[in-house]
Amino acid sequence: MARTALVTGASSGIGAATARQLARSGVHVLLHGRNEDRLAALAKETGGTALAADLANPGAAAELAERALAITGSVDLLVNNAGLGWAGPLPELSAERLRHLVAVNLTAPLDLTRALLPAMLERDRGQIVFVSSIAGRTGVAGEAVYAAAKSGVDAFADSLRFELHGTGVTVGIVVPGVVRTEFFERRGRPYTRGTPRPVSAERVAAAVLRAAAHPGDYYVPRWLRVPVALRGAAPGLYRALAARFGAES
Numbered sequence: 542m543a544r545t546a547l548v549t550g551a552s553s554g555i556g557a558a559t560a561r562q563l564a565r566s567g568v569h570v571l572l573h574g575r576n577e578d579r580l581a582a583l584a585k586e587t588g589g590t591a592l593a594a595d596l597a598n599p600g601a602a603a604e605l606a607e608r609a610l611a612i613t614g615s616v617d618l619l620v621n622n623a624g625l626g627w628a629g630p631l632p633e634l635s636a637e638r639l640r641h642l643v644a645v646n647l648t649a650p651l652d653l654t655r656a657l658l659p660a661m662l663e664r665d666r667g668q669i670v671f672v673s674s675i676a677g678r679t680g681v682a683g684e685a686v687y688a689a690a691k692s693g694v695d696a697f698a699d700s701l702r703f704e705l706h707g708t709g710v711t712v713g714i715v716v717p718g719v720v721r722t723e724f725f726e727r728r729g730r731p732y733t734r735g736t737p738r739p740v741s742a743e744r745v746a747a748a749v750l751r752a753a754a755h756p757g758d759y760y761v762p763r764w765l766r767v768p769v770a771l772r773g774a775a776p777g778l779y780r781a782l783a784a785r786f787g788a789e790s
């Protein structure tokens with residue numbers, strides 16, 4: 542079990558739920574986010590340490606890694622969770638917003654992992670968990686950039702798994718569908734579909750802890766692996782069904 546963990550995006554939703562569950566297991570949690578009031582309240586509640594940083598800024602992830610190591614000496618578990626969405630037709634997405642989405646959802650977790658990995662490899666011990674999204678595995682209308690960024694996170698995590706095989710550092714991936722958090726309000730389009738039914742942030746957090754202890758891919762809910770498998774085995778059929786039943790979220 543990890544003794545220290547860095548959870549990005551711990552100021553809200555899945556990250557906050559993950560931080561609480563880790564703290565209950567006795568882990569000292571470094572709580573990252575931007576909202577300093579929320580981080581301070583969570584630090585008080587969990588006994589963790591607040592570390593504010595805007596991951597859209599170049600160099601912020603590497604600096605966050607340095608601060609984390611300076612505080613705890615080692616980060617046993619890194620949970621790459623911070624992220625945000627944007628929904629709408631691609632031509633309505635500004636170039637600046639596009640860069641922001643890629644910076645926070647894709648570049649930051651890659652940078653942070655790169656910065657913390659050497660210390661993990663030196664101790665031959667470490668756990669890295671990525672919070673990806675079903676959007677990155679199936680594609681979603683109106684969320685092409687978000688889906689591409691999450692797909693990139695998936696490919697990075699999978700590749701790193703191969704690279705780290707035989708070392709003491711493990712990689713887990715959590716693939717949520719729809720989760721009841723502020724995500725949808727923030728992305729600018731509420732979630733109105735009936736399926737997949739929204740799950741709680743606590744349920745996704747439990748999958749994050751499982752992915753740390755027993756590395757693998759964890760879909761939440763589990764049945765989401767079915768459309769992904771269908772898309773892999775019969776992409777034409779998948780596209781026809783998605784077009785018929787809607788590929789928007």
Ligand SMILES: NC(=O)c1ccc[n+]([C@@H]2O[C@H](COP(=O)([O-])OP(=O)(O)OC[C@H]3O[C@@H](n4cnc5c(N)ncnc54)[C@H](OP(=O)(O)O)[C@@H]3O)[C@@H](O)[C@H]2O)c1
Pocket residue numbers: 549550551552553554555556573574575576577594595596597622623624625626645672673674675716717718719720721722723724725727742
């Ligand atoms: N909710 C869903 O249905 C769903 C589904 C699949 C995947 N996910 C993924 O799950 C992860 C967590 O999302 P959530 O649902 O818990 O949403 P959330 O409640 O909106 O939380 C997002 C977290 O990311 C942080 N964040 C956003 N932009 C940031 C930036 N520029 N710099 C640093 N931190 C930033 C936020 O920090 P502040 O609030 O302090 O700014 C917040 O802590 C994301 O990666 C999301 O893509 C969510």
